Amino acid sequence: MKRIYTHIQHAVCWGMLAFAFGSCGDFLDRPTVDSYTIDIFYQTDEQCFQAVNPIYNSPWYDYQRGFFKVGEVLSGNYYMGNSPYLTFTINSTDQDLVNMSASLWSVNAYCNGILENIEAKSGPNVSQVVKNTVKGEALVWKAMAYFYLVRTFGAVPIVHNNSEEIAAGNYNEVFKAPVEDVYQYIVMTLEKAVEWLPLNNRPGRIDRFTAYALLSKVYLTKSGYGQSGSRDQTDLDKAAEYARKVIDESGRVLAPVYSDIFRLENNFSSESLLAWHWVSSEVWTSQNTLQSDLALTGFSEFGDTWGDWGGPSIDLQDDFNENALSLTRNNVDVRRKATMMMYGDVYTYFWADQGGFDYANFAENVTGEFRSPTGANSVKHLVGNNSDHVAGIGAPMRNMSTSLSTHLLRLADVYLIYAEAIMGNAGSTTDAKALEAYNAVRKRAGFSGNTTSITWQDVWKERRLELACEGDRWYDYVRWHYYEPAAAIAELKGQRRSFYIGLDDFYKTESFDPNVTRYDDNPVIPNITSAHFQLPFPDTDLTMNPNLLKDPVKFDFSSIQY
Numbered sequence: 001m002k003r004i005y006t007h008i009q010h011a012v013c014w015g016m017l018a019f020a021f022g023s024c025g026d027f028l029d030r031p032t033v034d035s036y037t038i039d040i041f042y043q044t045d046e047q048c049f050q051a052v053n054p055i056y057n058s059p060w061y062d063y064q065r066g067f068f069k070v071g072e073v074l075s076g077n078y079y080m081g082n083s084p085y086l087t088f089t090i091n092s093t094d095q096d097l098v099n100m101s102a103s104l105w106s107v108n109a110y111c112n113g114i115l116e117n118i119e120a121k122s123g124p125n126v127s128q129v130v131k132n133t134v135k136g137e138a139l140v141w142k143a144m145a146y147f148y149l150v151r152t153f154g155a156v157p158i159v160h161n162n163s164e165e166i167a168a169g170n171y172n173e174v175f176k177a178p179v180e181d182v183y184q185y186i187v188m189t190l191e192k193a194v195e196w197l198p199l200n201n202r203p204g205r206i207d208r209f210t211a212y213a214l215l216s217k218v219y220l221t222k223s224g225y226g227q228s229g230s231r232d233q234t235d236l237d238k239a240a241e242y243a244r245k246v247i248d249e250s251g252r253v254l255a256p257v258y259s260d261i262f263r264l265e266n267n268f269s270s271e272s273l274l275a276w277h278w279v280s281s282e283v284w285t286s287q288n289t290l291q292s293d294l295a296l297t298g299f300s301e302f303g304d305t306w307g308d309w310g311g312p313s314i315d316l317q318d319d320f321n322e323n324a325l326s327l328t329r330n331n332v333d334v335r336r337k338a339t340m341m342m343y344g345d346v347y348t349y350f351w352a353d354q355g356g357f358d359y360a361n362f363a364e365n366v367t368g369e370f371r372s373p374t375g376a377n378s379v380k381h382l383v384g385n386n387s388d389h390v391a392g393i394g395a396p397m398r399n400m401s402t403s404l405s406t407h408l409l410r411l412a413d414v415y416l417i418y419a420e421a422i423m424g425n426a427g428s429t430t431d432a433k434a435l436e437a438y439n440a441v442r443k444r445a446g447f448s449g450n451t452t453s454i455t456w457q458d459v460w461k462e463r464r465l466e467l468a469c470e471g472d473r474w475y476d477y478v479r480w481h482y483y484e485p486a487a488a489i490a491e492l493k494g495q496r497r498s499f500y501i502g503l504d505d506f507y508k509t510e511s512f513d514p515n516v517t518r519y520d521d522n523p524v525i526p527n528i529t530s531a532h533f534q535l536p537f538p539d540t541d542l543t544m545n546p547n548l549l550k551d552p553v554k555f556d557f558s559s560i561q562y
Contacts, residue, residue, distance in 0.1 A: 068381075101153075140210055
């Protein structure tokens with residue numbers, strides 16, 4: 001556990017001193033460390049906002065790869081060669097897993113530092129409204145960190161106050177809390193955030209409706225924990241209640257054009273309820289680096305992209321009714337092109353200064369070959385070239401560094417949460433409000449007409465298509481596995497998680513020969529068991545705290561204060 005608590009100690013310092021970042025927009029308005037001490041900071045409303053700004057990006061930086069590999073590769077949405085996340089062979093030394101764990105604990109610690117200092121250190125000129133707002137933002141990020149922790153690792157320690165843990169000197173002996181206690185802690189954290197947060201906040205920042213939206217998702221998830229075959233109705237009702245608040249009272253609406261959500265100029269989109277707001281700056285960890293991992297070689301002029309040999313899975317293409325073994329595209333669902341680029345696709349928002357990005361032309365004239373093993377490459381998380389970046393926000397990107405926000409919770413997700421929660425254990429529904437929410441998502445995707453009845457399977461598939469490649473799909477499987485483990489495992493085993501052979505020859509000749517171009521002759525079917533729905537703790541943590549290998553211990557909530 002030393003690694004976890006080393007990061008906790010570091011992050012307490014971060015919470016006290018913030019970051020030595022220069023100023024570049026709201027989320028880089030941060031203090032210079034050598035210009036103040038903790039006793040003279042928090043003296044103005046603006047300084048308080050500056051203190052919480054870093055939680056929107058830097059502590060999350062080392063989570064980015066784990067976020068994508070767990071959410072998308074593990075779930076079968078994305079193919080990445082020999083990745084252990086594709087084959088369910090992740091071990092406790094996996095570097096992405098190690099970084100992911102450390103990052104999540106750092107977020108929690110940073111949030112705790114803010115919560116400790118904002119009241120104790122703030123000056124008489126700081127308004128109580130601002131203090132509450134900043135504390136509420138920290139609480140939502142803290143809840144989000146625990147939401148990832150419990151769905152990734154299962155039972156985890158609850159570290160409510162870092163200073164107390166460090167002062168006590170027992171931070172290498174802490175026990176895990178049971179999963180149900182972790183969920184209780186997340187809920188109480190968000191409920192307090194609701195009390196403190198304003199209905200509306202500055203653009204891109206967390207507000208009360210963010211907390212409501214996250215509560216709805218947490219309740220939908222926890223509704224199945226400890227159940228068998230069905231879910232807890234009280235939790236489902238709560239999920240529907242909070243989702244409805246967001247839908248009816250927030251004033252937020254779905255972006256008219258789906259692909260616009262993922263463009264730089266819409267970093268602070270009204271549809272986005274919670275997001276990492278990255279900034280390409282001179283300071284490492286403030287930036288989004290996902291374009292480097294996902295984009296084709298040569299996609300940017302920095303030589304910093306290497307995503308050729310991975311791509312959205314064939315199984316995901318199947319759900320989009322798309323087929324890479326065809327030269328023509330099925331463009332009924334506009335989300336497909338906004339999620340994955342395939343033969344024949346042209347993008348006006350990438351390489352706009354050069355007339356757009358032509359996927360086939362790029363393969364023929366830049367890389368010289370079609371390198372995707374699945375016949376598709378990523379679109380989400382990409383900005384394009386430097387000119388696209390400047391056009392989007394008026395500032396350049398850098399090597400392995402863009403300012404594109406990563407949306408973690410969107411209004412469309414809340415719509416689908418509502419539809420599923422209203423349906424509950426019935427398996428289908430004709431409820432007018434549930435249908436209205438479901439049909440709104442479908443209409444934006446390009447489908448005409450209104451569905452008059454939906455099933456759980458309809459919503460399940462819709463969630464996949466709407467949120468594909470946004471780091472969320474594995475966690476849907478986790479919550480399904482809570483109450484129907486055999487069904488979740490069976491679906492994962494039945495996926496087409498492998499690759500195509502001979503795609504380059506097919507696209508170059510435009511002549512299909514099934515003996516040359518075909519699906520993998522011997523695809524590996526992962527030996528998935530229930531044990532795989534909890535990833536292992538990093539071995540560095542286990543070495544320093546053997547209690548992580550022991551059974552969870554009931555958490556004492558009597559001492560919890562905010």
